[in-house]
Amino acid sequence: MQQYSFDVQTNMSLAKKLSQLSWMLIFLITAVACVGFTALYSAAGGSFDPWASKQMIRFAIGMAGMFMIALIDIRFWHKFAYWIYAGGLTLLIIVEIMGKIGMGAQRWIDLGFIQLQPSEFMKLAVILALARYFHSATLDEMRRIFFLIPPALMILFPVALVMVQPDMGTGGMITIAGAAVVFLAGAPLWIFVTGLIGAAAMGPIAWEFMHDYQRKRVLTFLDPETDPMGAGYHIIQSKIALGSAGFEGKGFLHGTQSHLNFLPEKQTDFIFTLWAEEWGLLGGWFVMILMALIFMYCGWIALRCRHAFGRILAFGLMVNFSLYAIINMAMVMGVFPVVGIPLPLISYGGTAMLSILAGFGLIMSCNIHRDSKLPKMN
Numbered sequence: 001m002q003q004y005s006f007d008v009q010t011n012m013s014l015a016k017k018l019s020q021l022s023w024m025l026i027f028l029i030t031a032v033a034c035v036g037f038t039a040l041y042s043a044a045g046g047s048f049d050p051w052a053s054k055q056m057i058r059f060a061i062g063m064a065g066m067f068m069i070a071l072i073d074i075r076f077w078h079k080f081a082y083w084i085y086a087g088g089l090t091l092l093i094i095v096e097i098m099g100k101i102g103m104g105a106q107r108w109i110d111l112g113f114i115q116l117q118p119s120e121f122m123k124l125a126v127i128l129a130l131a132r133y134f135h136s137a138t139l140d141e142m143r144r145i146f147f148l149i150p151p152a153l154m155i156l157f158p159v160a161l162v163m164v165q166p167d168m169g170t171g172g173m174i175t176i177a178g179a180a181v182v183f184l185a186g187a188p189l190w191i192f193v194t195g196l197i198g199a200a201a202m203g204p205i206a207w208e209f210m211h212d213y214q215r216k217r218v219l220t221f222l223d224p225e226t227d228p229m230g231a232g233y234h235i236i237q238s239k240i241a242l243g244s245a246g247f248e249g250k251g252f253l254h255g256t257q258s259h260l261n262f263l264p265e266k267q268t269d270f271i272f273t274l275w276a277e278e279w280g281l282l283g284g285w286f287v288m289i290l291m292a293l294i295f296m297y298c299g300w301i302a303l304r305c306r307h308a309f310g311r312i313l314a315f316g317l318m319v320n321f322s323l324y325a326i327i328n329m330a331m332v333m334g335v336f337p338v339v340g341i342p343l344p345l346i347s348y349g350g351t352a353m354l355s356i357l358a359g360f361g362l363i364m365s366c367n368i369h370r371d372s373k374l375p376k377m378n
Contacts, residue, residue, distance in 0.1 A: 004172060015069075021368065022297070025301075028294050034276065034304075035071040035344075040348055043271065059357075064352050066361035069364075070364035071363060073372065076356045077313075081132035086307070088158065092122060092161040092162065095118055118349055119162045119170045120351045122158045123174055124355060125158075126178050130155075131313035133150065134151070135309040136308070136372060137308075139186060145191075151181075151182055155175060155178035158174055170341075177280060181316040185312055222336075235332075235338060237264070237359070238344070240335075241257035247280060247281045252278055252279075267332070267347070268348050269328070269340055269347065270332050271343055271348070272284070272332050272343050287346070292361075295321070299318055302318060307373055313362060313363075320359060321360075325344055326339050328347070
């Protein structure tokens with residue numbers, strides 16, 4: 001039996017937990033969110049409605065949830081990690097049965113006051129479950145192929161459900177983040193090399209199963225000029241906006257491509273383009289530096305944890321956040337296919353914002369409870 005007794009010595013008072021919150025991380029998160037509020041204000045032509053005001057409300061709600069998650073003992077998350085994973089899988093199945101269809105995809109559950117996208121929270125659930133599984137793994141176990149089959153299935157099940165929606169971007173993020181967790185837990189390198197070779201060999205087969213719009217995205221990525229007024233329009237306009245911005249940008253509220261409505265999805269997928277057009281290379285660097293500082297701070301928290309669960313969880317969530325930022329920026333610059341991944345804390349959207357802040361809450365819980373003793377059994 002696993003023991004989750006909360007003895008007096010390991011419990012902390014609420015005041016002590018509050019004092020150990022990662023205030024520098026909170027500051028960096030808030031700074032990135034403020035970039036988002038500013039960009040959304042500009043996207044609406046100098047108005048808080050309809051995007052900036054709602055984003056601020058969502059951020060406030062998400063921050064409250066983040067603090068609550070951070071203050072909950074890490075042993076709670078360890079104990080219920082598999083149950084959270086099971087809940088996420090259940091929500092993905094519900095999406096397949098009765099999910100709301102939008103923009104040709106079935107990804108949302110309509111709750112009335114919010115449209116919930118379970119795949120966003122599944123990213124956290126997969127990392128939680130993998131951290132629980134590898135918490136007590138030994139080096140000998142990590143070399144056994146049969147020991148790695150359960151975590152592989154933990155990754156593949158939700159990826160399969162997400163791909164059916166279809167959502168290649170989210171499916172890819174779950175796969176990469178999950179693989180990163182397995183690697184950080186100590187799996188042999190040859191497994192990943194074999195996996196990459198196998199994935200490359202399966203490419204032609206995967207191409208046959210792609211939807212027409214997904215194939216078009218890949219072809220457009222290779223040569224946007226093949227369909228400049230159709231599939232290639234987004235990325236061509238994004239490149240024009242970025243290329244014309246210069247070092248200092250065109251000025252706040254003076255972005256031509258965005259404010260003359262040449263740039264589509266300027267409040268969501270291409271919000272970095274809007275920001276960089278107005279603030280130039282300096283503004284783009286500023287956002288990248290903020291993202292890099294968050295990445296490094298989360299890595300520092302992970303290294304401080306004295307239990308494997310916290311280290312693996314924090315590292316995995318750090319990778320998850322970084323994937324959002326890297327893929328989105330690469331996407332709008334034309335060095336990655338357009339896959340609909342938002343820029344974290346900046347792009348307009350509710351579920352992504354809440355799931356990202358929940359992930360930061362878990363990272364801060366790892367920091368506050370870094371010296372906790374966890375059961376060694378899986």
